[in-house]
Amino acid sequence: MSDQFQRQIYLLSPRQLSPETIAVTFAKTSRSPLTFREIADELSDEKSAEFHEKWVVGYGHASVAEHAVLHIALENVSRLATECIESNRLASYTEKSTRYQMWALGGYHLPREVIDEPQELVFRKCCDHLFQVYHESLEPVRELVRKRFPRREGESDSAWENRTRSKYVDACRFLLPAAALANVGMTINARALEHAIRKMLSHPLAEVQEIGQAVKESAQREVPTLVKYADRVPYLTATQEDLADATAKLGLDQSSEPLRLISYDLEAELRVMAAALYAQGTCSFDSALTHVRSLGEVARLDLAQTILGRLERFDIPLRELEHATYTFEALVDQGAYLELKRHRMMTQTPQRLTAELGYAVPKLITEAGFESAFREAMDVASDAYQEMVGWNPYVAAYLVPNAFNRRVLMTLNLRELFHLCELRSQSNAHFSIRRLALLMVELVRQVHPVLTAFLRLPEGVHWRGIEDEHFAQV
Ligand SMILES: Cc1cc2nc3c(=O)[nH]c(=O)nc-3n(C[C@H](O)[C@H](O)[C@H](O)COP(=O)(O)OP(=O)(O)OC[C@H]3O[C@@H](n4cnc5c(N)ncnc54)[C@H](O)[C@@H]3O)c2cc1C
Secondary structure (H helix, E strand, O other), X not given: OOHHHOOOOOOOOOOOOOHHHHHHHHHHOOOOOOOHHHHHHHOOHHHHHHHHHHHHHHOOOHHHHHXXXXXXXXXXXXXXXXXXXXXXXXXXXXXXXXOOOOOOOOOEOOOHHHOOOOHHHHHHXXXXXXXXXXXXXXXXXXXXXXXXXXXXXXXXXXXXXXXXXXXXXXXHHHXXXXXXXXXXXXXXXXXXXXXXXXXXXXXXOHHHHHHHHHHHHHHHHHOOOOOOOOOOOHHHHHHHHHHHHHHHOOOOOOOOOOEEEXXXXXXXXXXXXXXXXXXXXXXXXXXXXXXXXXXXXXXXXXXXXXXXXXXXXXXXXXXXXXXXXXXEEEXXXXXXXXXXXXXXXXXXXXXXXXXXXXXXXXXXXXXXXXXXXXXXXXXXXXXXXXXXXXXXXXXXXXXXXXXXXXXXXXXXXXXXXXXXXXXXXXXXXXXXXHHHHHHHHHHHHHHOHHXXXXXXXXXXXXXXXXXXXXXXXX
């Protein structure tokens, strides 16, 4: 075989080529007979910019921009702002953890909207109080945890602290408001980034708009053409405003149900099984479904066993599970929501964070004798929120601590449900999201018991048990 037809596999290194040049190199293979190396050798940053201007911007061949990947460091952004920053499905994030780190006094964002306004004092007093109480809670809760998990023989101070820290910080974090600052690392391609910047620039909060602008400016140093036209989107801003007006008439519904399964297809399990057969066969989907419908119980269980029975610990189930989807409405504390939102594959519609849907009290807080200070802090936050919500509900949300409940609508498929429920029901997950994951399992098993029997869950745990063990109030 001549060299020309030899298989070649190699990296285009970002150490040698800019992200825009890598993107053009790949894009040009569509029309050029040259190798990728040869194409790259002919390019310069200027030629790449011209190409993107013509093809990506001019002709809308936007997928080319996916080959330009950026790593963006965002420091001291509020946890409320991270909701928009991390709302992109096609991006990767790692954020400073409220489970493994502690927040210093004053570590909150002061929004531009309140500066030099009467609301500034309300805002500062509320956040300072919450941070102060958070700090005061750490020692008594830590003491209690240390009594329950005493030092092991030969264990060093730091090892003991590492083993017990997340247990007490997990409870104290309920006091931190959404204004608390975080650091986030984001890896994202230029196409997804352009959309992300547009969303940020169209956001109602000044902080998020400023972050969007700063991200755009930083990104333009690496990809000068690809995010150049990312601007505020009137469609987003005006539509959100009109919808907010329209929904205001519907008022506030109180509800105490932590999770409701709003919709699912009764036959979804059969469709997943039919799709799995279809994938390996030559029949039509109708024939596969008719066949699965005709199977008796034992034969259906056998088929389910074939589809999922060989899963080992780190195996991902077949893609055909994505043919079953579920919509849930959850009412979870903000801390749990912040973890839930990281499951990018599903569609999530959270409502604005409010102080009107009640709050959770972790049992450790109560047992450490700290409940009255905790409840007083919740009252302080709730009062400050009420004082500000009529003026600006988006800014008022900064004051809401992690303990407060949040409503979120989510639609996910069975494959994602397997991932989320298996990961988040493990003993090392935070108890709030463990409770939610196990509750999801219970509701889905009631309607689709055959495939969900294969979920790899820890033995002997139930959401009720988690709730009783960890919450004085939900
Ligand atoms: C023990 C533990 C500690 C954690 N600590 C932190 C922490 O300190 N800071 C922090 O920010 N987060 C932390 N997380 C959250 C974690 O980083 C994930 O964001 C979160 O668990 C969502 O899971 P996921 O990314 O697997 O799933 P989803 O977003 O739900 O995605 C589902 C699946 O799709 C695939 N997938 C999705 N996107 C990609 C992609 N871009 N590339 C490749 N495959 C993809 C993967 O198979 C993934 O499992 C922690 C999670 C755990 C379990």
